[in-house]
């Protein structure tokens with residue numbers, strides 16, 4: 694059988710995120726902008742719609758830090774209470790109460806090269822805040838996935854609003870993910886036999 698090579702659609706990066714108030718979604722979308730800037734295709738999927746994600750080259754997973762870790766049904770209910778308080782100026786993302794990364798990550802998709810984790814958390818020393826990205830990493834490693842770039846936290850103030858520099862940082866980090874993925878996947882043709 695002869696091997697033929699055809700132009701590849703490029704490496705496949707999938708970003709799965711959870712977001713109650715919209716900050717982690719905004720970071721996920723900005724990371725994707727940074728990746729696309731490097732002419733690399735990327736899919737961004739909210740965790741509630743990520744049940745049947747196909748295999749990808751690099752899986753990027755992000756979540757808000759709740760109680761030092763990933764959200765749970767109880768912490769999501771607490772987040773709903775925060776959003777119902779008009780003085781907090783927070784709005785709940787649609788569909789965000791149904792599930793979270795904690796539940797989804799029990800059955801993650803295959804990622805040929807590995808994963809990258811990020812979180813949002815309060816702008817305080819990490820020892821006081823915890824970081825959901827650590828919980829993501831622990832779980833993905835248990836599933837045999839390899840970390841391909843060190844995890845990153847994007848910071849919110851004590852009222853859960855993103856700090857001003859985080860947008861630019863997320864854009865730069867997206868470019869870094871693209872460069873890492875390119876180095877891992879090599880030339881952009883795949884050989885079909």
Ligand SMILES: Cc1cc2nc3c(=O)[nH]c(=O)nc-3n(C[C@H](O)[C@H](O)[C@H](O)COP(=O)(O)O)c2cc1C
Pocket residue numbers: 711712713714715716717718756757758759760761762768769771772775813814815816821822823849853
């Ligand atoms: C119930 C609850 C618990 C939280 N616990 C923590 C925490 O332990 N550490 C922290 O840094 N931030 C904590 N936060 C703040 C969240 O990290 C912040 O709201 C989140 O990053 C915003 O992301 P989102 O807009 O994508 O939901 C908590 C928020 C809620 C609602």
